[in-house]
Amino acid sequence: DYARSPDAGMAQWRAMLGRWAARVEPQAATWSRPDLDDRDWKTMPAEQFWETTPGLETFDGTIWLRASITLTEKQAGQGATLSLGPIDDLDTTFVNGREIGSSQGWDRPREYRIAPGVLRAGANLIAVRAVDTNGGGGAWGPAAQKGLKFDDGSFAPLGATWRYKVSSTLAQSGLPPTAPWVGASGLSTLRNGMIAPLAPYGLKGFAWYQGEANVVEPAAYGRLLPALVADWRRWFDAPDLPFLVVQLAAFGPRQTTPVESGWAGVRDVQRRVAAADPQVGLASAVDIGDIYDIHPANKQQVGHRLALQARKLAYGETSLVAAGPAPLSAALAKTGAGTSVVVRLDQPAVVQADARPVGFELCDAGGACRFADAVLAGDQLRLAIPAGFAPVKVRFAWSDSPILNLYGRTGLPATPFELAIAP
Template identity: 90%
Template sequence: MRSKILGLLAATAVSAIATTVSAAPLLALVFTDHAVLQRGQPIRVWGAAGPGAVVELSLGEAKTSATADAEGRWSTTLPAREPGAALTLTAQAGGERQTISDLLVGDVWLCSGQSNMEYPLRRSLGGEAEAANAADPDIRLLQTGRVSLPNPTTALPKEAAWRPATPESANNFSAACFFMGREIKKATGAPIGLIDATWGGSIIQDWISREGLHALGGYDEGLAVLADYARSPDVGVAHWQAQLGRWAAKVEPQAAAWSRPDFDDRDWKTMRAEQFWETNPGLETFDGTIWLRASITLTEKQARQGATLSLGPIDDLDTTFVNGREIGSSQGWDTPRAYRIAPGVLRAGPNLIAVRAIDAGGGGGAWGPAAQKGLKFDDGSFAPLGASWRYKVSTAIAQSGLPPTAPWVGSSGLSTLRNGMIAPLIPYGLKGFAWYQGEANVAEPAAYGRLLPALVADWRRSFDAPDLPFLVVQLAAFGPRQTAPAESGWAEIRDVQRRVAATDSKVGLASAVDIGDIYDIHPANKQQVGHRLALLARKLAYGETGLVAAGPAPLSATRAADAVVVRLDQPAVVQADARPVGFELCDAGGACRFADAALAGDQVRLTIPAGFAPVRVRFAWADSPILNLYGRTGLPATPFELTIAP
């Protein structure tokens, strides 16, 4: 249940003041009263008018014009400006006229990602007081709302409008983004525009354009399914079900007969029908595929009818069979399943219901009230499924990999959030991006190593800004502590984030690893996240020299006699102990041991255990690492893994 463990936040309530425009606005919907226009660069303006219409524009004393193309699209630029008095932008084409007012020139930041970026100001530490003191006429806020589309759109929802920061407008706005913007405004003195384009539980693939995913490779069939769905939902669903079936046949050949009614499942275990499977012994941390089977005995009258099979929600993804016949697949951890069964499929006597349930993280399986699960017949009668399932574990997600998801499903699809929430903003002038996401991809860190740089390149290309700063929040700690070295998808994602920042001088890493909560995937201390993002912005976007904007990061790991020496990019300090903790040495076979560490300035010396031959060194390599190594400015050292040089 990738979405559930990530605590998919309830849909953000976007309260916006609608802009007064003509019935057919000339300006793109991202241009509303109270907007902030990016300073120091030509101001790009675009919209729609009648084909061939000449659109006259004025912004203060500056004037220009544009001619709409055959599809009615027009775009132009106005001269660059610096902050000053509020402005009015007017567009006129023939008898149509649109005016938006109270525009400021300053810096615009686009904040995006999943639930920890979506996390609203009101829920952060001291959120009520923060919201009550949020009023600032020079900070302007825009929330795109949640929009998932199979094809790109040029339009934001009509209720999405720029608003000055007030207790009301900031209340449900991204806390991390707001705190970052407030600190940037304090440091620069310029008006700040903040765009909140977030969706809790979303995977990174859903934020990259179709072109970006195609260039990356590996997503062509999913993109083809999405294109089919855009033309015909029925065709798209059928294509996806066939793709999912091929994946299942490849990764779990042992389950080929498990949907058939003649299969003998008497040695299978049982679980209750209304709880996540983690409540069963041995499944406490299981993510992957489990088959569920149950029987319903029907009368001749019931069997002659058509019916709807209701199974409640199944986390995350299911393929359901009746008497060996596949009747449907669905995706969504909290989406109730209801499948139509045509007359002739059911039989008098026992009928076998089989479900292939796939969970990618957190709670999994069929859940919800058992009384609501069963067959509702065309005559209105109901046959309950019963209180339990027989079940068999098939394949762990670590072995099977992630299944092909339905690419049109918002937050877990391909490109749909980029189509609905980023495309309408392009090519609005920006100062930079702030990105907090990765929890939804912890099951595929290798893929994330390709996807994160692809996202950075895709957005920079889309906004025609190849060097635009891209600030990344490194995932906060979450989950139980480990007493011994272990593999960790969370640590691998953090290391991907570190490596992307290390290879791009305009990508900054704001680590949140030390401000997480082992019991809550949504830590409330978003003030510190915003502060660390603002430090990076001041360094990368505003060129503040001498500013330490991140904690220690590794430069190298080398063998030195009976020790390994890790060199950091800055001097470090140890908190609460004389020695750094959390360093591991790993051999060629994958065995890892905690190592005794000693710090001297910017170097950490790790003693090699007798008889051990390490080839890699890791630091803070856990879902929730214990970390006491910091920079002298109080920022945490980044988790990492490095190959040891001779």
């Protein structure tokens, strides 16, 4: 529809976005209304990424922004355009409770024409549902450029601050529907623009470094990544072509207790895809990340680890150890000292800078997880079970930015993982 009529396509996407919002944030159904009492809402500057606001340093998700503009009768009676500057990443904007537009694009200035009769003399409420999917978020452009532009050339500024309230994190809501025609993030844009034109040229393989945008939905990534591998091989008519995957680098704050982690979930998807296909190689970057930078600078080591996998899978060095230790199994084991969990690895491992490996967790059927002491002996790890605890799965390095000291004898890090424990 967008190709035939951009307006019709945009209307369909806005409707999809509205249905998504109604489903994932029912608590915010009245937050666009001018009669809502928002005096207990917090404030943030009108011209910065919201990550500069205390408490929102790593926030991805939906935040509502509200501000009021007082107009004269002359101003309210004119035609006007609301200018909000860029909003990272998606927005739906309301004036006096009426939706006036939605847009996508972190650096795209928002300019919304206001229909006659929407503005009124006195206070006018501007409300924005802003959704940030990664990186910086919010209405970050210069505050001086935000406000109402009237047809007579005059301008009413929005002001220096927003009142705001957090609606939901991205982990709670999942990803919003994105406009399929928008830039590099559009549906099939990169494939059709950058992959399809290369076929049927001969290749030795693929190297894939991606996944940061999928950390809120690792289960979906578990379907998408193998589908991508199969599609590219089919497109180049090479069903066994090597596919090298960079396992996501550490990024984000460290944790002192076991937590759920979409980053760890995506890393485990990458591990499982490699384990299921002998022509998929895993180059882990988990230990060379930067907790403050989603794009860490040490690409030389990433390239070195990819080269090891390329040498093994594409150039015939089959005996080369091209990755760190990966799990083969986890099972309960009874000894005279009691019951423990034994994890078997695919190669002998070593512990760096300590006597014992760190980062292991045991989790019960209810989802409660506890850190576990581990002892390494060659290619096996024995994990002590806390008293009164009944674990059903084991995790390793399960956080956004894990601390790990378990490596292979060639210096490559053990892969993060989650495994069910066999009885």
